[in-house]
Amino acid sequence: MAAAAQVVHRQGAERTTIADIARAADVPVGNVYYYFKTKDELVKAALAEHAHQLELLTGELDRLGDPRERLKRLVETWVSQRDVAVRYGCPTGTLASELDKRDEGGLDEEAGRVIRLLVDWVAGQFAQLGQPDPEGLALTLVGAYQGMSLLANALRDPTVMTRQGERLLGWLGSLPDPLATDGPPAGDSPPGEGR
Amino acid sequence: MAAAAQVVHRQGAERTTIADIARAADVPVGNVYYYFKTKDELVKAALAEHAHQLELLTGELDRLGDPRERLKRLVETWVSQRDVAVRYGCPTGTLASELDKRDEGGLDEEAGRVIRLLVDWVAGQFAQLGQPDPEGLALTLVGAYQGMSLLANALRDPTVMTRQGERLLGWLGSLPDPLATDGPPAGDSPPGEGR
DNA sequence: GTCTATAATTTGATAGAC
DNA sequence: GTCTATCAAATTATAGAC
Numbered sequence: 001m002a003a004a005a006q007v008v009h010r011q012g013a014e015r016t017t018i019a020d021i022a023r024a025a026d027v028p029v030g031n032v033y034y035y036f037k038t039k040d041e042l043v044k045a046a047l048a049e050h051a052h053q054l055e056l057l058t059g060e061l062d063r064l065g066d067p068r069e070r071l072k073r074l075v076e077t078w079v080s081q082r083d084v085a086v087r088y089g090c091p092t093g094t095l096a097s098e099l100d101k102r103d104e105g106g107l108d109e110e111a112g113r114v115i116r117l118l119v120d121w122v123a124g125q126f127a128q129l130g131q132p133d134p135e136g137l138a139l140t141l142v143g144a145y146q147g148m149s150l151l152a153n154a155l156r157d158p159t160v161m162t163r164q165g166e167r168l169l170g171w172l173g174s175l176p177d178p179l180a181t182d183g184p185p186a187g188d189s190p191p192g193e194g195r
Numbered sequence: 196m197a198a199a200a201q202v203v204h205r206q207g208a209e210r211t212t213i214a215d216i217a218r219a220a221d222v223p224v225g226n227v228y229y230y231f232k233t234k235d236e237l238v239k240a241a242l243a244e245h246a247h248q249l250e251l252l253t254g255e256l257d258r259l260g261d262p263r264e265r266l267k268r269l270v271e272t273w274v275s276q277r278d279v280a281v282r283y284g285c286p287t288g289t290l291a292s293e294l295d296k297r298d299e300g301g302l303d304e305e306a307g308r309v310i311r312l313l314v315d316w317v318a319g320q321f322a323q324l325g326q327p328d329p330e331g332l333a334l335t336l337v338g339a340y341q342g343m344s345l346l347a348n349a350l351r352d353p354t355v356m357t358r359q360g361e362r363l364l365g366w367l368g369s370l371p372d373p374l375a376t377d378g379p380p381a382g383d384s385p386p387g388e389g390r
Numbered sequence: 391g392t393c394t395a396t397a398a399t400t401t402g403a404t405a406g407a408c
Numbered sequence: 409g410t411c412t413a414t415c416a417a418a419t420t421a422t423a424g425a426c
Contacts, residue, residue, distance in 0.1 A: 012296040014209035017419060028393050033421065094292050096349040097284055101207040108349075115349045136358055139346055140339075143359060147342030151314075151334055154291040154307045163331055164338060212401060223411050225404085234402065 004042050005049035009091045013043050013098050040105050043095075047107075050092050051114045058121045067125040068172060071141070074122070075168045078145055082152065082161035090149040092118075118142055129175060144168055199237050200244035204286045208238050208293050235300050238290075242302075245287050246309045253316045262320040263367060266336070269317070270363045273340055277347065277356035284348040287313075288341045313337055324370060339363055 003025035008016050018039060022029045036042045057077065061070040078085075088094065096111035119138045126134035144164065152160040198220035203211050213234060217224045231237045252272065256265040273280075283289065291306035314333045321329035339359065347355040 010296065012209065012293060014207065015296065018421085019419080029420095030393055030395090030422085031391080034391070037421090039420070088296060089292055093345055093349075094296070097289050097292050097345055098207060100348050101205065101210065101283060101289070109351075112349045112351065115346065119346075119350075136362075139343070139355055139359060140362065143342030143346050143355075144335075144338060145342065146345045147338030147340065148334070150288055150292055150341045150345070151310065151338050153295050154288075154303075154310045155314075156304075156307065160334055160338075164334060167331075167335065213403085214401080224402095225411055225413090226409080228403065229409070229411095232403090 001045045001049045005046040005091070008043060008046040008095065010088050013046075013095060018042070040107060043099070043107060044110060047092075047095065047110055047114055050095070051117060054092070054114070054117055058118075067128040068175060068177070071122065071125050071172050072169055075141075075145075075165055075172065078149075079161050079165035082158045082165075085149045085161055086152045086156060086158045089153040090146060093146045093149060094153075115142070129177070131175065141168065196240045196244045200241040200286070203238060203241040203290065205283050208241075208290060213237070235302060238294070238302060239305060242287075242290065242305055242309055245290070246312060249287070249309065249312055253313075262323040263370060263372070266317065266320050266367050267364055270336075270340075270360055270367065273344075274356050274360035277353045277360075280344045280356055281347045281351060281353045285341060285344040288344060289348075310337070324372070326370065336363065 004021050007021050007024050011020065018029050018032055021042060022032045025032070032042070036045065057074075061073055064070045064073065092111070092114050096108075096115055099111045100108045102108055119135070119142050122141055123134040123138035126137045131137055145168075148160055148164040152158060199216050202216050202219045206215065213224050213227055216237060217227045220227070227237070231240065252269075256268055259265045259268065287306070287309050291303075291310055294306045295303045297303055314330070314337050317336055318329040318333035321332045326332055343355055343359040347353060
């Protein structure tokens with residue numbers, strides 16, 4: 001699964017052959033088919049791998065006390081991974097973009113679900129910050145990330161990531177803090193998913 | 196070329212076969228090879244077609260007197276084409292994303308050039324507005340477009356385009372006007388939600 | 391479970407009649 | 409210039425020995 005995720009990210013789903021993944025995992029092709037009946041199942045496994053990495057990241061960020069700090073750290077993580085973004089784009093975004101051009105197999109919806117995972121988590125942070133329209137703000141932040149990744153990749157320019165990352169950090173810093181003065185402190189929104 | 200541009204946009208470059216394009220153009224496959232020696236040349240033609248459409252659009256917008264108005268119309272054009280973005284994403288952006296995963300043929304740089312065409316034109320408008328760092332603002336605006344297109348596509352939600360488009364229009368409207376005789380423009384603020 | 395060999399299909403590209 | 413027929417290579421998937 002790790003080999004599938006990496007090779008598919010670098011070459012794209014369509015260009016990647018089973019032999020490519022088998023070689024990366026250092027196993028014969030026949031062995032791959034023992035665990036994954038079709039190529040689509042391998043792509044689905046790559047998506048699941050990316051979803052897993054995302055959960056590891058948000059799980060780590062959740063240990064920070066301040067939602068604003070979590071979002072800032074998220075942006076900093078994106079910027080710190082700029083070299084891979086410049087070369088291959090966002091793993092989930094580029095894969096979603098490719099899979100969305102299919103109309104068979106339903107792999108496109110699978111990709112959408114992984115993206116929604118991130119959008120929902122970000123929206124949760126904005127909600128905890130007491131912001132109106134947290135979903136809209138989440139779409140803005142995640143959209144900015146997808147956009148700067150695509151541009152950095154297409155223009156082969158890592159400074160796109162650093163410059164736009166700075167801008168996003170400034171924006172997050174300018175958001176009003178509900179904990180600052182009056183108003184209900186914590187417990188503003190339920191800790192679980194509200195969807 | 197028009198058939199190539201449309202089919203490649205809908206199916207992606209890798210998934211599109213010469214037969215697909217030939218069928219869309221209503222000619223036999225052998226005929227296609229008379230004009231385009233390889234499949235890569237067909238993809239390059241599709242890119243050129245998108246670049247041509249972009250030049251038609253900016254040429255039209257250039258006839259407007261106010262640079263700010265040009266940018267607003269650009270955003271409105273993007274939003275008006277939301278249905279195609281929801282289904283297939285931005286033609287140039289998705290193609291660039293796909294081609295950037297290749298390391299042969301140099302088609303990736305070709306895609307980057309088309310994106311740069313748009314970024315440079317937008318930067319020119321910001322420069323005419325007297326904005327500092329017009330290139331950075333252009334990357335922000337074009338990045339926002341690429342990001343909202345990708346999210347609208349992945350989430351199959353046209354309201355992403357309308358909502359984020361509204362936000363961009365508000366941001367453009369808040370920019371200081373250099374033609375107004377009074378005070379120096381204030382520092383730029385990132386495209387956050389108006390408060 | 392692992393691996394080699396191979397079947398079955400698709401597809402980029404060409405030959406050659408018209 | 410247009411079109412049909414076809415080749416050669418690549419690739420998904422399977423069969424079957426170990």
